[in-house]
Amino acid sequence: MNYSTLQISFSSLLPLLKTLPNCSSLKPAIQISVKSASRRIFVMNSSSKLDSRSLSLSTCQVPGLEPEEMDSVVEQMFRRYSSSSGFKRGKGVAIVWFRNDLRVLDNEALYKAWISSEAVLPVYCVDPRLFGSTCYFGFPKTGALRAQFIVECLADLKRNLTKRGLNLLIQHGKPEEILPSLAKALGAHTVYAQMETCSEELYVEKMVSKGLKTVVLSPTSEKSASAKSSAARSPTFQLVWGTTMYHIDDLPFDTNSLPDVYTQFRRSVEAKCEIRDCIRLPALLGPPPSIDDWGSVPSLDKLGLQPPSVVKGMRFIGGESAALSRIYEYFWKKDLLRIYKETRNGMLGPDYSTKFSPWLASGSISPRLIHEEVRRYERKREANQSTYWVLFELIWRDYFRFLSVKYGNSLFHLGGPRKVESKWSQDKNLFESWRDGRTGYPLIDANMKELSTTGFMSNRGRQIVCSFLVRDMGIDWRMGAEWFETCLLDYDPCSNYGNWTYGAGVGNDPREDRYFSIPKQAQTYDPEGEYVAYWLPQLRMLPKDKRHFPGKMLYFEQVVPLKFGDAGRPQSQDFARRKTFGGKQAKDFRR
Numbered sequence: 001m002n003y004s005t006l007q008i009s010f011s012s013l014l015p016l017l018k019t020l021p022n023c024s025s026l027k028p029a030i031q032i033s034v035k036s037a038s039r040r041i042f043v044m045n046s047s048s049k050l051d052s053r054s055l056s057l058s059t060c061q062v063p064g065l066e067p068e069e070m071d072s073v074v075e076q077m078f079r080r081y082s083s084s085s086g087f088k089r090g091k092g093v094a095i096v097w098f099r100n101d102l103r104v105l106d107n108e109a110l111y112k113a114w115i116s117s118e119a120v121l122p123v124y125c126v127d128p129r130l131f132g133s134t135c136y137f138g139f140p141k142t143g144a145l146r147a148q149f150i151v152e153c154l155a156d157l158k159r160n161l162t163k164r165g166l167n168l169l170i171q172h173g174k175p176e177e178i179l180p181s182l183a184k185a186l187g188a189h190t191v192y193a194q195m196e197t198c199s200e201e202l203y204v205e206k207m208v209s210k211g212l213k214t215v216v217l218s219p220t221s222e223k224s225a226s227a228k229s230s231a232a233r234s235p236t237f238q239l240v241w242g243t244t245m246y247h248i249d250d251l252p253f254d255t256n257s258l259p260d261v262y263t264q265f266r267r268s269v270e271a272k273c274e275i276r277d278c279i280r281l282p283a284l285l286g287p288p289p290s291i292d293d294w295g296s297v298p299s300l301d302k303l304g305l306q307p308p309s310v311v312k313g314m315r316f317i318g319g320e321s322a323a324l325s326r327i328y329e330y331f332w333k334k335d336l337l338r339i340y341k342e343t344r345n346g347m348l349g350p351d352y353s354t355k356f357s358p359w360l361a362s363g364s365i366s367p368r369l370i371h372e373e374v375r376r377y378e379r380k381r382e383a384n385q386s387t388y389w390v391l392f393e394l395i396w397r398d399y400f401r402f403l404s405v406k407y408g409n410s411l412f413h414l415g416g417p418r419k420v421e422s423k424w425s426q427d428k429n430l431f432e433s434w435r436d437g438r439t440g441y442p443l444i445d446a447n448m449k450e451l452s453t454t455g456f457m458s459n460r461g462r463q464i465v466c467s468f469l470v471r472d473m474g475i476d477w478r479m480g481a482e483w484f485e486t487c488l489l490d491y492d493p494c495s496n497y498g499n500w501t502y503g504a505g506v507g508n509d510p511r512e513d514r515y516f517s518i519p520k521q522a523q524t525y526d527p528e529g530e531y532v533a534y535w536l537p538q539l540r541m542l543p544k545d546k547r548h549f550p551g552k553m554l555y556f557e558q559v560v561p562l563k564f565g566d567a568g569r570p571q572s573q574d575f576a577r578r579k580t581f582g583g584k585q586a587k588d589f590r591r
């Protein structure tokens with residue numbers, strides 16, 4: 001029997017849908033999988049037991065809500081996280097430069113811009129450098145899947161700002177050229193933005209700040225906030241902290257003395273800091289200054305990328321509306337928060353973990369809003385280890401962000417924060433077999449195929465493929481980290497490079513140096529081989545206990561002949577490293 005997946009784009013369906021009643025609020029990215037033999041529409045139900053015979057067909061949308069349900073969730077959430085009280089406002093025009101904070105709710109930069117002015121101009125710059133190449137190995141800096149996700153985030157941000165009486169100006173080019181010229185044209189007194197911590201982003205901030213200093217605002221300009229002052233001045237550049245759950249100013253230590261052990265960090269912040277409430281803005285923020293051309297959300301073609309299509313696995317929808325809907329779906333509708341701690345190490349389907357990371361990385365949702373929702377859930381339903389554990393994981397995210405402040409560029413260097421000297425290979429063939437999912441180890445290959453097909457991989461999968469690349473293959477960990485940078489929807493420099501340095505044993509904490517044995521991981525986390533059979537259909541015909549060890553007959557020859565000892569460790573930990581060492585070392589020039 002032949003199966004096929006039929007992907008129907010929204011634009012091709014739109015003329016037809018418009019003729020139907022009650023379809024005015026349909027959203028893009030509707031994906032329908034059709035089982036061609038029976039014409040039965042198959043939509044993967046994440047909470048049902050996954051049947052690997054049908055799994056080759058299934059694509060599921062995250063969040064899995066219907067458009068009407070999503071609209072009503074977003075409306076409710078916007079009401080809950082907005083303020084009804086009056087605010088005293090400033091004068092003139094302020095600009096908000098959106099970067100990795102593509103949201104309206106709990107956005108302090110937007111709040112400060114609004115409160116300090118009579119008119120706010122929200123701006124996003126499509127910076128060509130984000131679509132260049134990675135630093136050492138020249139992979140695409142932003143792969144098509146993440147680009148698509150960001151484009152959807154921008155479309156949603158524009159919609160949500162418009163609903164609040166504002167709009168989003170989208171311009172193509174470098175922020176250091178766009179923002180000063182906008183500030184000059186509008187006489188804006190301040191440019192607000194969310195603060196970043198890694199050097200590529202800091203470099204752009206520095207250039208923006210330099211550019212703004214060259215702008216001279218006329219003291220008599222009515223648009224200027226300080227019209228009363230007689231001295232000519234430049235627009236101010238104000239950076240606002242906003243990426244973490246705990247605010248950097250509330251930490252009980254200076255970031256230079258951040259504990260090097262996660263547990264010490266966590267215990268200390270839990271005991272001594274409060275998580276701030278979300279910032280609440282009124283429902284109406286407009287009108288914005290008058291702009292002739294607001295620009296449009298870029299197409300993937302315009303970014304020089306092929307539009308991707310997710311034919312299997314999870315298809316994440318970008319934007320704040322989708323993020324709020326996912327919280328509702330995961331916490332309230334499916335009640336999965338209650339069991340997160342037991343399910344979080346899964347690998348298959350949308351519901352074993354929250355899947356918040358792509359929205360957190362793009363800033364479509366703030367961790368503080370997730371925190372408030374967890375507390376609300378605890379009050380309304382129950383507090384248990386699972387509700388706590390989501391916060392526990394978000395503290396890991398905070399920790400990697402603060403570590404990037406403490407350790408700076410060493411996070412990207414071969415020796416990592418501890419400047420560990422070890423020899424790595426850059427064997428192209430080995431690396432490509434890992435990247436393309438051709439190592440001959442189903443658990444590795446399935447995970448790598450999921451990554452390139454969907455832009456997502458579970459935390460369990462990430463730890464396993466990282467360990468395999470660096471410990472079994474002995475490959476330069478930065479090759480893996482840069483490939484993740486290309487592919488991940490949730491790519492975040494701090495979490496990505498922080499986790500890779502841990503995986504490679506060069507992180508700040510020497511005790512975080514773990515080897516993941518493939519047989520043991522397979523037995524514990526995919527005992528029936530469902531996950532590998534989903535991504536590698538050729539394994540489906542095998543009995544479940546053979547799917548992880550198919551031998552050469554059905555599968556690629558294994559590229560690294562591991563000799564597993566009793567504990568599932570290779571007999572010599574340095575086996576692969578010695579065998580493959582000899583590749584050219586990359587020059588350590590990153591960032």
Ligand SMILES: Cc1cc2nc3c(=O)[nH]c(=O)nc-3n(C[C@H](O)[C@H](O)[C@H](O)COP(=O)(O)OP(=O)(O)OC[C@H]3O[C@@H](n4cnc5c(N)ncnc54)[C@H](O)[C@@H]3O)c2cc1C
Binds near residue numbers: 356357462
């Ligand atoms: C090699 C490697 C690379 C990684 N690269 C990234 C990355 O670029 N961006 C990214 O967001 N995460 C990264 N992670 C962390 C983690 O794998 C993902 O955050 C998680 O899988 C996302 O799925 P989720 O949202 O369902 O997580 P959940 O299990 O539901 O956790 C909730 C949230 O906690 C945070 N979190 C959980 N685990 C971690 C962790 N180990 N480090 C930092 N934050 C964590 C995430 O924000 C996540 O959304 C990486 C992990 C490894 C081992």
